[in-house]
Amino acid sequence: MEEYLKEALEIVKAQAGVRNMTEEEINAMILALSRGIREASRKLPCEAAESQVLRLDPARAIREKSVTCLECGKSFRVLTRKHLARHGMTPEEYKTKWGYKKNVSLVARSLARDRRKKMQEMQLWKKRQPQA
Numbered sequence: 001m002e003e004y005l006k007e008a009l010e011i012v013k014a015q016a017g018v019r020n021m022t023e024e025e026i027n028a029m030i031l032a033l034s035r036g037i038r039e040a041s042r043k044l045p046c047e048a049a050e051s052q053v054l055r056l057d058p059a060r061a062i063r064e065k066s067v068t069c070l071e072c073g074k075s076f077r078v079l080t081r082k083h084l085a086r087h088g089m090t091p092e093e094y095k096t097k098w099g100y101k102k103n104v105s106l107v108a109r110s111l112a113r114d115r116r117k118k119m120q121e122m123q124l125w126k127k128r129q130p131q132a
Contacts, residue, residue: 004034005034008029008030008033012033056073058070063109065077065109067079067107069083069084071084077108078111079091091106
């Protein structure tokens with residue numbers, strides 16, 4: 001039996017264990033899943049990753065809880081210099097390639113907001129008063 005058909009049968013078996021399904025539903029689900037798995041396995045992994053990365057919009061890459069690397073498609077809380085070095089880029093080169101302004105931080109919005117709040121609480125720009 002083909003590998004993609006086995007995978008489809010496992011998925012349908014799990015689904016049928018959770019809810020009641022008619023015979024027609026089971027057959028239709030097996031056909032649809034096996035066809036989808038077969039098509040997905042035909043694509044080379046690098047082609048699939050490239051097509052996913054190409055669909056990403058740089059304006060939507062920096063989100064509330066994550067930042068998506070537009071080079072490889074992986075999500076992070078902070079897009080670090082070390083990760084960008086794997087792509088042979090510096091943060092400045094990355095920003096210019098994808099059209100970001102130089103002052104944009106490659107950090108998730110929630111993390112940037114938390115850091116900003118913490119810095120305002122610490123008030124490092126003010127001199128400490130000597131304790132008497």
